[in-house]
Amino acid sequence: MKQRSAGLIRIWVCSVLAVCAWPVNASDLEADALDKLTVEQTHTGVQAYRSMVKSQGMKLAYIPAGKFRMGSPLDEPHREAQEILHEVELTRAFYLGTHQVTVGQFRKFVDDAKYRTDGERDGKGGWGVNEKGSLEKDGRFTWSSPGFKQTNNHPVVLVSWNDAQAYCRWLSKKENKTYRLPTEAEWEYACRAGTSTAYSFGDDPQDLVAHGNVGRNKDGFRYTAPVGQFKPNRYGLYDMHGNVWEWCSDWYDSKGYQGGRAKDPTGPGSAEARVHRGAGWSSSATRARSASRVGRHPSAYRGSYLGFRIVLEQSNNPRIERAPDARLGKKFDYLVYDLGKGIELKLVKVRAKGQTFTIGSSAKEQDAVIQKYFHGKRPSTLDFEVEQRITLTDDFYIGRFEVSRGQFRRFVETTGYVTETETTDGGYGWNEDEKKFEGRDKKYSWMHYGLDSYTDASPVINITRKDAREFCKWLEDMGTGNGPALELRLPAEAEWEFACRAGRAGRFCFGDGDETLAVYANLADGTRKAMFPKGKGIEAKDGHVFAAPVGQFKPNAFGLYDMHGNVWEWCEDFYGTYTALPKVRNGLQTVSQGEQRPVMRGGAWYTGPEACRSAKRRLVGIGGRYGSGGFRVLCIIKETGE
């Protein structure tokens, strides 16, 4: 088990790091992947190489990068001259549908996009099965009526290459990922799954009966079979031999592969036809050979034995990089999300696994707080902070900065998400005419605060905990294609406080001096007092009256910015006493203990130093949203895909 996890992580790290030119041992990767997939086939439920297409309930198998011999050897029975044997290298891993795209999946596309296939549009249909049981080309044969019975689990047929392309475009847009048809080389590489025999299971066409649905054998299916009825190959791919032919992205050159690239070939620049592979229910066994190839016109040709399966391109999101923090002159490990439009989101690695620390404030700190900030009278909120030793269970990555408005904008632009603040009674803001704060009001939201200083560089505010969690889910979904799953969520309080302290007990990440806060944090300070003379806060000036753009102050020793001050930050947990914290998942308190209030951390631009303390817990309403409240994200890389 342990061994396996290590392999997984290695593959994952290597695949994310492919762009960073870290050394990758391709043969190791392949061996690991093959072993793993063999395990998968024994139904042990290992999912690490699998990725679900959520809106379609589709499974995809991880296909590692590697080299193979494409085409067939001269002595392979029934080979054709065009199957020229040549070495091909695929430099990028990818995901391939474990099954052909089904009628049910295609129907969702048709319904959602109001799509009409080429055969429906020109009224010419395609090759279907007539009343006599023989193939006939006619307008009445379409994907939904091929002339034989099909359920939602049968592979979709009578789709042109164009129709298959349209499906990929629709799905890509729907999920903000890149789906496409496989190249011919990817298809054959995936079909062979490391073999060089005529079929992925050997050389004997008689064995096809267990591996695929073709014509003239006793496999039990006259026309298409529901997908996945036969044995899969070593990559866990079903029906690569038979059932339906599958469109590939390449143009088709009937002379073979002359002049093709040895690395990541994509076929000729143009031709009359597009390639399809794998043979169908009406084909002879020889057509189902791994190297066998056919080309057909991309729009005019449709057959009741011709469908497709899809590739999901391996995402480079997130990537891992090791880079210096200029403010600290020290290197950190980052997990970096490319959110598009030149906007990135960076998380910093915190080595927390097995680390024990004291969460909360000591009696000594509490005494000091009572004397210093509360004139000797103990506030009941200190009860929340009663200290506790806790051992963290996992390393994690935590947002280097608070999530900015610009980052949140990318989330909204990409998904069309409408915040809970907007759909309920609005947020809080600054009324410039009357020089006062006001809310709740519909005119205030994550976009609008009423201050020119609130820009895309500012921390996003006026979002509820639910809104913040939806943002995390968006990031989590973006990470598809990288092996072990990523857990993206708000920080647990224990994680947040461990990260904030950065190894220091006491009030702040640097010690106890209130005035030093101005170096590390935007809080109520001298700058603010100049505008609000009655306000509390430190004397030193941090330069900001309201929220500051993220990342302006000195980071703590872990390379994290604005943990003290700027905006309060949502945590994932419900409030509870520290004695009740679970011993797993870094103490994440998912049980509400009758307490519906979540917690915010770190203080804000309007608070004094007391609220900025590492141990401070602010209990808030579950649907709360604040002009001074934002969040940062947390990621845990799960070691297995279970």
Ligand SMILES: [Ca+2]
């Ligand atoms: Ca300030």
Ligand SMILES: [Ca+2]
């Ligand atoms: Ca903060």
